[in-house]
Amino acid sequence: MWQVVIIDDDQKVLRGMKKVIPWERLNCQWAGEAKNGQDGKELIRRVKPDIVITDIYMPILNGLEMIQELKEDCLNCKVIILSGYNDFEYARQAMRLNVADYLSKPASLDTITEVLERMISQLQDERTEQKQMKELENKVVVYESLVEKEWVKSVVTGTANVLNVPKSIQHYIAKWKYKNHAVLAITYDEPLQNTSFYHSDWNLFRFACNNIINDLTEELFNDYQYFEVHLFQGILTIHSEQDSELFMDSLHNIANKIKNSIQSFLQVKVNVSIGSILSNWEQLQDSMKVALERTVIPTTVSPLSEKAIVTNELWTNGMEVSQKLSEAIRHADETAARHVISPFFDKLKDQPYHQAAAVRLGIEMWTIMTYSLHDIGMNLSEILPENKDLIYDLSLLTNWTELQQFIEGKTKQICIHQSWDENKKHRQLVEQIVEYVNEHLSENITLQDIANELYISRNYLGQIFKNIVGESFKNYITRIRMERAKKMLQEGNYLIYEVSEKVGFGNPAYFTTTFKKFTGLTPTDLIQRRPVNQ
Numbered sequence: 001m002w003q004v005v006i007i008d009d010d011q012k013v014l015r016g017m018k019k020v021i022p023w024e025r026l027n028c029q030w031a032g033e034a035k036n037g038q039d040g041k042e043l044i045r046r047v048k049p050d051i052v053i054t055d056i057y058m059p060i061l062n063g064l065e066m067i068q069e070l071k072e073d074c075l076n077c078k079v080i081i082l083s084g085y086n087d088f089e090y091a092r093q094a095m096r097l098n099v100a101d102y103l104s105k106p107a108s109l110d111t112i113t114e115v116l117e118r119m120i121s122q123l124q125d126e127r128t129e130q131k132q133m134k135e136l137e138n139k140v141v142v143y144e145s146l147v148e149k150e151w152v153k154s155v156v157t158g159t160a161n162v163l164n165v166p167k168s169i170q171h172y173i174a175k176w177k178y179k180n181h182a183v184l185a186i187t188y189d190e191p192l193q194n195t196s197f198y199h200s201d202w203n204l205f206r207f208a209c210n211n212i213i214n215d216l217t218e219e220l221f222n223d224y225q226y227f228e229v230h231l232f233q234g235i236l237t238i239h240s241e242q243d244s245e246l247f248m249d250s251l252h253n254i255a256n257k258i259k260n261s262i263q264s265f266l267q268v269k270v271n272v273s274i275g276s277i278l279s280n281w282e283q284l285q286d287s288m289k290v291a292l293e294r295t296v297i298p299t300t301v302s303p304l305s306e307k308a309i310v311t312n313e314l315w316t317n318g319m320e321v322s323q324k325l326s327e328a329i330r331h332a333d334e335t336a337a338r339h340v341i342s343p344f345f346d347k348l349k350d351q352p353y354h355q356a357a358a359v360r361l362g363i364e365m366w367t368i369m370t371y372s373l374h375d376i377g378m379n380l381s382e383i384l385p386e387n388k389d390l391i392y393d394l395s396l397l398t399n400w401t402e403l404q405q406f407i408e409g410k411t412k413q414i415c416i417h418q419s420w421d422e423n424k425k426h427r428q429l430v431e432q433i434v435e436y437v438n439e440h441l442s443e444n445i446t447l448q449d450i451a452n453e454l455y456i457s458r459n460y461l462g463q464i465f466k467n468i469v470g471e472s473f474k475n476y477i478t479r480i481r482m483e484r485a486k487k488m489l490q491e492g493n494y495l496i497y498e499v500s501e502k503v504g505f506g507n508p509a510y511f512t513t514t515f516k517k518f519t520g521l522t523p524t525d526l527i528q529r530r531p532v533n534q
Helices: 011-022 038-045 062-071 088-096 108-156 169-176 198-201 202-221 244-266 281-293 306-316 320-329 334-346 357-373 390-395 402-438 447-454 458-469 473-491 496-502 508-519 523-528
Strands: 002-007 026-036 053-054 078-083 101-104 181-187 224-230 233-240 270-274
Touching: 002 011, 002 038, 002 088, 011 026, 011 108, 026 038, 026 101, 026 390, 026 473, 038 053, 038 062, 053 062, 053 108, 062 078, 078 108, 101 108, 108 233, 108 281, 108 320, 108 473, 202 224, 202 233, 202 244, 233 244, 233 281, 244 270, 306 447, 320 334, 320 357, 320 402, 334 402, 357 390, 357 402, 402 458, 402 473, 447 458, 458 473, 473 496, 473 508, 473 523, 496 508, 496 523, 508 523
Parallel strands: 002 026, 002 053, 053 078, 078 101
Antiparallel strands: 181 233, 181 270, 224 233
8 A cells, every 4th residue: 555644734634634535545654744844754764665755844853954964865755736836936946846736725625636646646656666667677687698608609609709799798808818717518318319308298208307417516606507508418607716627627517416306306317427627718628529529429339430520520520510410400491500510521522331320420410300399399200200210210321321321301391391490380370469559559569578478589480470460569559550541531530649549659749740651641631532422
């Protein structure tokens, strides 16, 4: 309830105000009274009310002096002056003090009630705005964390321009100058397709792993980032002021804790490989390569031979390729995927074919695509038969060209299905937006509000809308509003300002300007051209 205090040296006024104000209907509560400005100041400081009703002329300290002193203490409430003095100088002083309203005694109950209702409405709007600002600040904190993580990911995968660090990131890396850095690769020891999590609740499994890894790492380090790379692999980057020897001991410690905890709580075995310790954060990609070289991805075929090691190193050093392939799959861009896959296999033409190396390479490429699908809410079983045995299919291949054709074929199936599926979902989404716009045309509709409701990026939603409708959301909603306004004006059932409100324009002058820009006529011009019989 809104807290109200009354300051007045007239006992009859105090008694009357307490009695006649409709406290319950206004959702207000009388929170105290005082008979002079000094006592009133102490009351307000103690109670911190939402609304103050005060007289001006009172003993010890008058109302304006009281307000002035409270303003210096950052008074944060609505002040209503109710005074028998109508002198302009008092009113001017009140305006300088940002008093919310100035009423002359005697004021009617209706007037007092109306003013209180207006003050309460303003307070509600301010509270809403403060809440929105707080939510925005929280979003900024989250956004900054995501930006930091994504940028570190780009450094580790070799796609970042380390010579041109974004301003929003610079204060993060400033603290890295005198630290050591290392990358840990966290890899599941068995295909997740064989686990119960994969079939029951994959997102829950990811959430649980994230919590375990972040909670354990936070116990030992205060500067780190964890992100997923594939369906079966995550990357943990750590920055520490410890010397190299002590840092390596700590890394082994956290690696063992992560392995034991995931196996204990989730019944899934993981391998945690530690990369090299570096003093320069710009070389995080090198630590990543070492961690991946030490990673063992199990298969049912024979171990890699010495001749096939070069194939393993080629893919391990190709995190940039991994990132680009993932992005192509997310956007159902078969052409972009081929531009990643084809040059990669071109480098293998002169290398001897080895089955184990091919299987490992196929698994890694396949898991990149599978993870990318999971990340946008699609399941591989929707696209390809569930009874396919990937390792068996890969073991039947006899050369690099067959492996390339196998990967490109699966990529095509994924992209074609995803394009069709996304197009269908996008059209349904746009249809819902169009329906919402038509039903709420009189309201202040923004694409950002709709994006927030759908938990989708505003820019991404704007692209979807433009691709389906053929024009931007802003142009669309303006066009629909002007077409609706034109029809209403031609029907002649509403005044211009009423039409303006019904199509979402609170300012009739702005409505007129927009209408003329869209139709070439002002609303008045259009009305005058209307046939007389209308």
